[in-house]
Amino acid sequence: MARKIDRIDCHTHIVNEEIRREYFSRTEAVALVMQFPERIMENPDCIATVKRDDRLFLCPAVDLKVPILPQLAALEPHLEEDKVVGLKIYLSYQQGKANDDRLLPAYEFAARHRLSVTFHTGLCSLVLPSDQDLEGSSAPYIALAAEQFPQVNFILAHMDDPHFLRCAEIVASYDNLFTDVSGAYETGTKEGENVEEAIETFCAAVSSQPGMERKILYGTDFCPPIQLAQLNEYDQTIARMFPPEQHDLVYRKNALCAFPRLAEFLGLSE
Numbered sequence: 381m382a383r384k385i386d387r388i389d390c391h392t393h394i395v396n397e398e399i400r401r402e403y404f405s406r407t408e409a410v411a412l413v414m415q416f417p418e419r420i421m422e423n424p425d426c427i428a429t430v431k432r433d434d435r436l437f438l439c440p441a442v443d444l445k446v447p448i449l450p451q452l453a454a455l456e457p458h459l460e461e462d463k464v465v466g467l468k469i470y471l472s473y474q475q476g477k478a479n480d481d482r483l484l485p486a487y488e489f490a491a492r493h494r495l496s497v498t499f500h501t502g503l504c505s506l507v508l509p510s511d512q513d514l515e516g517s518s519a520p521y522i523a524l525a526a527e528q529f530p531q532v533n534f535i536l537a538h539m540d541d542p543h544f545l546r547c548a549e550i551v552a553s554y555d556n557l558f559t560d561v562s563g564a565y566e567t568g569t570k571e572g573e574n575v576e577e578a579i580e581t582f583c584a585a586v587s588s589q590p591g592m593e594r595k596i597l598y599g600t601d602f603c604p605p606i607q608l609a610q611l612n613e614y615d616q617t618i619a620r621m622f623p624p625e626q627h628d629l630v631y632r633k634n635a636l637c638a639f640p641r642l643a644e645f646l647g648l649s650e
């Protein structure tokens with residue numbers, strides 16, 4: 381029998397046991413774990429942490445600094461046991477555009493295994509090393525990839541910060557694009573210092589396009605070691621963005637649509 385799930389956090393970095401314990405002391409959400417390339421942040425216990433908790437699912441990192449095909453080959457035999465539901469590509473942090481030819485094998489792999497692809501877009505963490513290739517992570521390049529691979533769902537994490545209006549317009553135009561505002565309230569950012577003003581900005585972007593209640597995913601970017609321990613702020617944001625009758629879409633149903641492999645693992649559907 382399928383389990384009862386109230387919310388699915390589509391973007392966390394629960395990469396070790398300490399973070400896992402803290403997260404689940406505060407929520408009972410199902411959570412997707414975005415692995416880091418080790419050159420960005422060491423997280424050797426990531427996969428083991430996901431495997432030991434039936435509430436966690438994995439999006440392995442594709443490291444743009446090394447050849448991609450060997451990474452995919454190493455990943456392929458472990459998709460089931462590691463509970464893989466998507467791939468994570470760290471644009472901005474690592475130089476490259478979503479429509480670069482060298483990324484096509486990753487999308488072909490995703491299509492073959494019904495995986496989704498989450499991109500970091502826009503501004504980067506205040507504390508992690510980065511190439512600062514903000515232009516490379518721009519939403520228009522992801523739209524080009526979405527056109528070429530309509531069978532793959534692409535998630536623009538962080539709504540192409542700070543190009544929120546442009547991102548909303550692009551996401552609303554493609555059936556296979558989704559977005560979130562995860563990571564918005566990082567300690568030390570202007571959004572973290574003024575949550576009310578940030579929520580107003582996000583609401584303006586979402587309300588600028590029809591149908592965004594089916595395009596926004598609930599995601600927190602939870603990872604206290606890098607100043608991302610916020611949870612309540614995302615509930616405040618969703619409460620302001622959408623009326624109560626649309627909350628189940630944002631907290632749960634959109635995730636099942638955006639991540640078909642997750643729906644399969646959970647025995648659920650959108």
